[in-house]
Amino acid sequence: MNQKTLRKPGKIGELFRSREASLLLVMVLLVAVIQWRSGGLFLTGDVIKNVTQNYAHTAVLAFGMLLVLLIGGIDISIGATLALSGMATCLMMRDGYITNPLVAYLFSMLVGTVCGLVIGLIVSKGKVIPIIATLGMQYVFRGLAYYIAGYDWVASDELLPGYKSFAWSSFLGINNLVWIVLIVFVVMFVFLKWTGFGRQIYAAGSNPEAARISGINIDRVKIIVYGINGTIGGLAGAMATSLYGNAQGSTAMGAEMDVIAACVIGGVSLNGGQGNAFGVLLGAITIAIISKSLSLVGIDAFWQQALKGAIILVAVLVNVLVQRNVARRALKRRDI
Amino acid sequence: MKKLIAILLVALMAMSLVACGNNGGEAGEATYAIVCKDASNPYMLRMISGFEAACEALGVKSVTKSPESATVDGQITIVNELVAQGVKGIAIAANDAAALEATIQAATAQGIVVVTLDSDTKGSQMFVNQAGVEQVAQVLVDSVYDMAGGEGEFAILSASSTATNQNAWIAAMEEIIAADEKYANLTWVETVYGDDEPQKSTDEAQSLMTKYPNLKVICCPTTVGVLACAQAVQNAGSSIKVAGLGLPSEMKDYVGDDKVCPYMYLWNPIDVGNCAAYMIDALAEGKVGEIGTSFEAKNGTSYEVMAGDPAAKQIIVGPPFAFTGENIAEWAEVY
Numbered sequence: 121m122n123q124k125t126l127r128k129p130g131k132i133g134e135l136f137r138s139r140e141a142s143l144l145l146v147m148v149l150l151v152a153v154i155q156w157r158s159g160g161l162f163l164t165g166d167v168i169k170n171v172t173q174n175y176a177h178t179a180v181l182a183f184g185m186l187l188v189l190l191i192g193g194i195d196i197s198i199g200a201t202l203a204l205s206g207m208a209t210c211l212m213m214r215d216g217y218i219t220n221p222l223v224a225y226l227f228s229m230l231v232g233t234v235c236g237l238v239i240g241l242i243v244s245k246g247k248v249i250p251i252i253a254t255l256g257m258q259y260v261f262r263g264l265a266y267y268i269a270g271y272d273w274v275a276s277d278e279l280l281p282g283y284k285s286f287a288w289s290s291f292l293g294i295n296n297l298v299w300i301v302l303i304v305f306v307v308m309f310v311f312l313k314w315t316g317f318g319r320q321i322y323a324a325g326s327n328p329e330a331a332r333i334s335g336i337n338i339d340r341v342k343i344i345v346y347g348i349n350g351t352i353g354g355l356a357g358a359m360a361t362s363l364y365g366n367a368q369g370s371t372a373m374g375a376e377m378d379v380i381a382a383c384v385i386g387g388v389s390l391n392g393g394q395g396n397a398f399g400v401l402l403g404a405i406t407i408a409i410i411s412k413s414l415s416l417v418g419i420d421a422f423w424q425q426a427l428k429g430a431i432i433l434v435a436v437l438v439n440v441l442v443q444r445n446v447a448r449r450a451l452k453r454r455d456i
Numbered sequence: 457m458k459k460l461i462a463i464l465l466v467a468l469m470a471m472s473l474v475a476c477g478n479n480g481g482e483a484g485e486a487t488y489a490i491v492c493k494d495a496s497n498p499y500m501l502r503m504i505s506g507f508e509a510a511c512e513a514l515g516v517k518s519v520t521k522s523p524e525s526a527t528v529d530g531q532i533t534i535v536n537e538l539v540a541q542g543v544k545g546i547a548i549a550a551n552d553a554a555a556l557e558a559t560i561q562a563a564t565a566q567g568i569v570v571v572t573l574d575s576d577t578k579g580s581q582m583f584v585n586q587a588g589v590e591q592v593a594q595v596l597v598d599s600v601y602d603m604a605g606g607e608g609e610f611a612i613l614s615a616s617s618t619a620t621n622q623n624a625w626i627a628a629m630e631e632i633i634a635a636d637e638k639y640a641n642l643t644w645v646e647t648v649y650g651d652d653e654p655q656k657s658t659d660e661a662q663s664l665m666t667k668y669p670n671l672k673v674i675c676c677p678t679t680v681g682v683l684a685c686a687q688a689v690q691n692a693g694s695s696i697k698v699a700g701l702g703l704p705s706e707m708k709d710y711v712g713d714d715k716v717c718p719y720m721y722l723w724n725p726i727d728v729g730n731c732a733a734y735m736i737d738a739l740a741e742g743k744v745g746e747i748g749t750s751f752e753a754k755n756g757t758s759y760e761v762m763a764g765d766p767a768a769k770q771i772i773v774g775p776p777f778a779f780t781g782e783n784i785a786e787w788a789e790v791y
Contacts, residue, residue, distance in 0.1 A: 161667060166662075166665075166666060170659075170662045174659055174662070175655075178655075259524070262524070265496075266495050269496075270501075271495060271496050271500075271501050272498050273498050275705050275708065275709075275788075276687070276706065276708070276709045277708050277709050277788075288691050360654075360655075364654040364658065364687065365687055365709075368496060368680070369496030370494065370496045370497075370653075371654060373525065373653070375655075411656075411659065412659055412663070415648060415656075415659050415663035416663045418646065418667070421616075421617035421648070421649040422617055
């Protein structure tokens with residue numbers, strides 16, 4: 121056999137060697153341990169329904185973060201974008217300007233898009249490094265979320281009944297919020313794999329200099345990517361407020377960490393250029409499983425945060441080690 | 457061009473600082489400050505409105521300061537700033553039971569009256585207690601007892617595992633249940649913490665329902681937790697009842713005889729803020745006597761001075777108030 125056939129072992133072989141396969145293995149192990157420790161409570165219809173519904177907005181955010189990480193950026197303001205867009209939407213509903221749940225979702229996405237575009241402009245035209253730009257905007261967005269609401273909450277009875285019930289109803293046996301996750305996943309998968317702009321994102325992240333020379337407008341890519349991330353942040357804002365039936369300025373405080381963790385577990389590189397939508401979907405599911413297990417297994421509250429961090433690290437480590445092992449074996453075979 | 461933008465940005469920043477900084481109070485005019493737990497909490501907001509109203513009645517200026525999130529380091533910075541600005545009195549809802557002590561002592565040394573309200577901390581001259589710990593624990597235990605029908609399993613869904621108030625109430629509930637034979641048939645299955653975060657609170661409430669199929673009551677002594685819990689229980693179509701402490705305006709949809717939460721308790725945060733301002737005034741005028749004596753504040757109410765812990769002294773504003781299906785709509789308008 122020549123080297124070329126070994127390096128490209130066909131569709132099925134590729135699947136098993138992929139990072140996603142080792143992540144699936146990690147997930148199965150994790151679920152098995154939780155199933156055992158919780159006395160068989162985890163793999164039940166109710167729990168699966170609750171988890172997928174309660175972490176749907178986290179998963180959606182992870183797809184936006186994927187784009188940002190792919191171009192070598194990061195967005196730690198996404199939790200604040202969620203809070204601001206959700207709050208703005210609920211206020212519009214409270215004051216009677218929005219009377220249709222669909223309009224509410226679109227409005228929230230619009231607010232999120234504006235937030236994202238502002239960040240995109242600061243990062244590309246202002247040449248501020250993403251972590252600093254989004255650190256600053258995080259406070260701005262969070263502050264605005266408090267300010268526009270007058271530091272108050274929007275109560276459940278001030279929201280449209282259809283807006284709240286949307287998050288709690290299903291279509292074809294699957295919760296509406298989970299449908300949103302699936303749609304965003306499919307769109308993102310196709311977008312990154314089969315569109316020219318998707319390719320440009322990878323190029324801009326893996327080698328910005330080469331991409332620029334080959335004629336890609338890096339600034340434009342950055343602005344659009346942060347804009348899309350903002351749109352998704354706004355979508356998640358509508359999802360969270362319709363799910364919890366109220367808007368609080370402090371909603372999703374620290375959510376960005378769960379989102380970034382989901383991406384990292386899903387094999388997205390923080391250096392840019394590496395990662396895909398399927399990995400992120402698995403990463404988001406893993407984060408949801410970890411978070412839910414903490415309450416279901418009955419771990420002492422003082423240990424929950426520490427344990428969550430440890431499990432995330434172990435998941436990433438196992439994934440990397442399995443991956444390295446596979447790569448090494450492939451290399452060994454090639455040497456023969 | 458770039459330089460121009462940079463200069464404009466700096467100018468904008470400086471202007472916004474000036475705009476934010478002008479509520480510090482001028483020298484010479486008496487100013488009372490209220491420091492809240494965090495910037496976004498409707499409960500704190502009602503407390504502030506009560507404080508402001510009392511300050512107006514007393515003829516002093518009022519200032520409100522809150523850290524971005526419920527952390528104690530943010531509060532320390534704020535108190536130091538207030539001392540530097542020369543306010544006359546500070547009322548603070550402490551985010552930590554001990555860490556503010558040195559800061560408060562430094563303020564007191566400058567002749568500033570420092571009282572705590574809502575959450576107490578070491579070093580405070582007077583704790584304006586919204587309701588006695590035992591009183592709160594008693595109404596919570598009694599609502600669990602009543603909603604469970606005298607026997608069966610119940611669980612607690614609290615705020616964070618380090619929240620001062622919630623931990624004090626939970627500890628007192630344990631004592632009350634242990635001390636009285638009446639509660640012998642109640643089984644306390646678990647205490648979980650939702651960190652006053654909707655996602656985590658919902659997770660915890662749903663996990664309680666999964667883990668304990670015979671659960672009868674979930675008791676949530678926190679306004680964020682009780683809301684998330686009531687919603688999760690209602691949407692699950694469960695027969696579990698939710699007891700606890702909640703804001704009427706937020707809980708309006710869930711409180712009533714045929715709803716998940718038959719009734720709940722809270723005190724009036726407006727009264728708490730109001731009372732704190734009158735306490736600063738009374739302390740500044742030296743009206744407050746030894747423990748065991750009583751005095752009349754300028755709002756016309758007499759308060760009994762009691763021994764505080766950890767504050768030197770405390771007064772209790774009033775007993776917890778029950779919100780039922782009958783009065784919830786009316787109170788939802790107020791707070």
